[in-house]
Amino acid sequence: MMKVQGMGILALLFVIVMSLFVIGREAEAKTFLVNCGANASVNVDGRRWFGDLDPVSNLTVSSGIVASDYTFNENSVHSPLYRTARIFTDNLNYTFKGIQGNYFLRLHFYTLSFQNHNVNQSSFSVEANGLKLVSEFNVPFEISLKRLYVQSLGSNSSSFSLIKEYFFDVGTDALVIEFVPAKGSFGFVSAIEIIPVVDTVFVDSVNKVGGYGANASLNLNKRGIETMYRLNIGGSEIKPSQDELWRTWGLDSGYMLMADAGSEIRNRSNITYTSGNDTSVAPLLVYESARTMSNTQVLEKRLNMSWKFQVDPHFDYMIRFHFCELEFDTANQRKFRIYINNRTAADNFDVFLRAGGKNKAFHQDYFDALSPKINTLWIQLGPEIAAGAAGTDALLNGLEIFKLSQNENLAYVETYSPTRGNKNSRSLILWVGIGSGIATMAILAALFILIFCFCKRQRDEPGDAKNNSPRWRPLFLVNNTANAKGSILNQNLSGSTVRVGRRFTIAEIKSATNNFDDSLIIGVGGFGKVYKGEIEDGTLVAIKRASPQSEQGLTEFETEIEMLSRVRHRHLVSLIGFCDEQKEMILIYEYMANGTLRGHLFGGNLPPLSWKQRLEVCIGAARGLYYLHTGSDRGIIHRDVKTTNILLDESFVAKMADFGLSKTGPALEHTHVSTAVKGSFGYLDPEYFRRQQLTEKSDVYSLGVVLFEVVCARPVINPSLPKDQINLAEWAMRWQRQRLLETIIDPQLKGKYYPESLKKFGEIAEKCLADEGKSRPTMGEVLWHLEYVLQIHDAWLLTNDGENSSSQIMGTLGERESEEVQEDDDLNEKTGLAPKMKDNEESDVGETVKSDAAVVGVEDFSQLVNPQGR
Structure with missing residues (x-):
């Protein structure tokens, strides 16, 4: 009997202890929903919000006045909250007592029409337990920025409300939210939401972008977090009532560079979390929809899915990806790469494999630090180049972007804020x-x-004075007078092209070439002879003079001027000017001191290039071609990519030359340009040859041949070799498919390259030579992979030199990636790709940058125009 009574007492004590524990936990995890400026509670979406004028326990308000407007028309689930607000002209404190632990804090702002207060002139700061949340904050300006940004990506937003969400650890037994107006200004707040969060929502150690498997410790117990974006990828908006933590998951289509790049898929059956009940991370609704890469709807399957976000520079960010495989029930069916700001966050990413099955939901976090110059964050998912055709796909279900505090600060003051500095700004x-x-x-x-x-x-002016005056003239000004002098430029070209360089007189050309002295000839091509010359200011130039016997001259002459007057880029040979007097056709270029790429590979007396130099040259050529393809509305197709048209300046910076065969790309509604086949034998795209349909992929094919030529250092066509070796592309492809490209590598490179870099180099060259254009990568993708090859070779060079510290290697790669990210934003906006590149005037290999107007030069223009194969 005593034993039974004892057990009963123990059970009672256990119940009491557990009750106290639960009560304590409930006290610690108290939720606060405050309707600011209201004297009564209101039900919103199934939750009761107390007015801050109500005697709510554990809440005190220090100051401020109330305002209301019941005539507004805001289409939002929170509309009932936005009819009132609290306005403050002095410091305002909201103090919430008796709470401790991790919390979401949401501040709601709605731009009411306040009497005697112009909301456009409001400016204030907000702190929470010493963590600065915003500074010099102007709500209408922030709403306008958000609206303009979304509209710039093709979406619409008519909302006049703004919700700022934060996550932090309340280390004391109270949370104090302090609103501080700017001097002479005021502030306002519409509602405050404080939601307790379990410890598992965020973890302290996440993958570092570009860290090659390394983790980053976030020290979240000492940092605050701001939610910048939360999106349900490929699905509809998820309302707060559909989320355990009352979060809103917006649509992703407004942030995609091209919404059609991703197809929406859905599957609402049997989805579970990989680890327990993870609803605090995301509701199952997030995982029931996704985007996968489109097939033929958007150019080709290899186009990346790209999202672009405006963020605050000089902060650390955590990017959370939500995944759930909805279609495939085996591994290796969908493998892809994840890029964050143009750097690889993950490769060979197989959702099925990582989750352990189909319909299993999980999330993956990555850490990235932005430089002071970057205010955009690119998220891109693209094909894994090592995967087969069946595996070139990607999938994403949800996405969140969080900003991490720096020195107890999450505030960022927009440079062009209308309230920065003073209220009259x-x-x-x-x-x-x-x-x-x-x-x-x-x-x-x-x-x-x-x-x-x-x-x-x-x-x-007298006629002689005009003829001999060495001045710079816009072409449209000299159209009429040029014809009077015997100009052979057609009327339309002269009238439409206004950015071409200087028109030289024939007297100036003769002076520069010592009356076309044969000793100054540096090359002969189908167009004519090329002379090394020096113009009156001492600048060295390359002067290409048409031969009377040339059958291609007039067309190429006009095309060269037209194309080079439309484009200017660091990796394109610059046209300095031209001369069309006395029936002459003469083009004047910048002088390229180190000749052609071919001259350094074989057949010339130029010194051989190292493997790193060859990679840098290929990258430069790809940059120039990529600019041609994307630098104008319809783009330009070079149509004659080969090693004799890749020239090197005194710093071995590669530049594409010879635009005589170039064509403007197809109009938007077309996929190709129908034209007669022209190009150089051995580099010619077989699909273009068969169909007479020219596309940008024709340049990709030709560049692929160049890549193999760089590796093998032999002519693309050599009839003196055995039959199976005559054509370089066919011969090299046979070895590459066997993964034995090193067997035929240039002997000059033996033992001087990193095998892994050659392997990756061969893979991208192989893809360039695919029979069908749709199976080839874009020039942007080629460029990205070449950059990657150079990075891993650089890392090997460090190790090979005895500097085998992993931190040194990672530092080198990080510096390169950081520089490239700062260079790449403009280019990514045009493409939706993830290349490490930038089409501007900064060198990617560290040389001193020269002005576009600077003249540098060409040692060997001998094959600027190759009469054979055209």
Whole structure:
């Protein structure tokens, strides 16, 4: 009997202890829902929000006045909360007592029409337990920025509300939210939401982008987190009532570079979490929909899915991917790469394999630190180059982007904020805009007067003075006078091309070439002879003079001027000017001191290039071609990519040359340009040859041949070799398919390259030579992979030199990637790809950058135009 009573007492004590524990946990995990400026509670989406004028326990409000407007029309689940707000002109504190642990804090703002307060002039800061959340914050400006950004990506937003969400650890028994207005200004808040969160929502150690498997410790117990974006990929919006933590999951289509690049899929059957009940991380609804890569709807299957986000620079970010395989029930059916700001976060990513099956949901976190110059974050999923055709696909279910605090600060002041500095800065911006407009009109007027005076002077000058005057002239100004001098440029070209360089007189050309002295000839091609010359200011140039016997001259002459007057790039040979007097056709280029790529590979007396130099040259050529393909609305197809048209300046910077065969790309509604077959034998795209349909992939094929030529250092066509070796592309492809490319490598490279880099190099060359254009990579993808090859070779060089510290290797790669990320934003906006590249004037190999107008030069222009194979 005593034993039974004892057991009963123990059971009672256990119940009491557990009850106290639960009560304590409930006290610690208390939820606060506050409707600011209201004196009564309101039900919103199944939850009761208490007015901050109500005597709510554990909440005190220090100051502020209330405002209301019941006439507004905001289409939001939170609309009932936005009819009131608390306005403050002095410091306002909300103190929540008796809470401790991890919490989501959401601050709601709605731009009510406040009496006696212009909401556009509001400016304030917010802190929570010493963590600065916002500074110099202007709600209308932030809403406008968000709206403009979404509209710039082809979406719409008409909301006048803003929700800022934060996550942090409340280490004390109280949470104090302090609102501080700027001097002479005011602030307001519409609602406050405090939601307890379990410890497993965020973990302290995550994968580091570009860290090659390394983890980064986030020290979350000492840092605050701001939610920047939370998206349900490929699905509909998830409302707060559908999420355990009352989170909103928005649509991703408004942030995609091309929404059609990803197809939506859905599967609502039998989805479970890989580890227990993980609803605190994301609801199952997130995993019931996804995007996969489109097939023929968007150019080709190899186009990356790309999302672009505007973020605050100079902060650390955690990017969370949500995955669930909805279609395949075996591994290796869908493998892809994840890129974050143009760097590889993961490769060979197989959702099925990582989750352990189909319909199993999990998430993957990555850490990335942004430089002060970057305010965009690119998320891209693309094909794994090592995967077979069946595996070139990607999948994503959900995406979250979190900003991490720096030195107890999450605030970022937008440089162009209308309230930064003082409350009159909006007027300042207005006057700056007006002043800019007036200045622009004045400049245009002055330019018109200068042109008028120039034309009048041209008419008044004697004929001889005009002919001998070595001045710079826009082509459209000399159209009429050029024809009077015997110009052979057609009328349309001269009238439409306005950015071409200088028109030289024949006297200037003869002076530069010592009257076309044969000793200055540096090459002979189908167009004619090429001379090394020196113009009056001492600049060395390459002068290409058409031969009277040339059958291609006039067409190529006009095309060269037209194309090079439309484009200018660090990796394209610059056209300095031309001469079309006395029936001459002469083109003047920058001088390239180190000749052609072919001259350094074979058949010349130029020194051989190292493997690293060859990679850098290939990267430079790919950059130039990529710019041609994407630098204008329809792009330009080079149509004659070969090693004799890749020239090297004094710093061995590669530049594409010879645009005589170039063609403007197809119009938007077309996939190709129908044209007669032209090009150089051995480099010619077989698909183009068969169908007479020219595409950008024809250049990709030709570059693939160049890549094999770089490895093997032999001519692309050599009839003196055995039959199976005559054609380099066919011969090299046979060895590459056997993964034995090192067998035929240039003997000069033996033992001087990293085998893994050659392996990757051969893989991208092989893909370039696919029979069908749709199976070849884009030029952007080729460029990215070449950059990757160079990176792993650089890492090997460090190790080979005895500097085998992994931190040194990773530091080198990190520096390269950081520089490339800063160079790449403009280029990625055009492409939706993930290449490490940038089409600007900074060198990717560390040389001193020269102005576009600078003249550098060509040692060997001998095959700028190859008469054979065209």
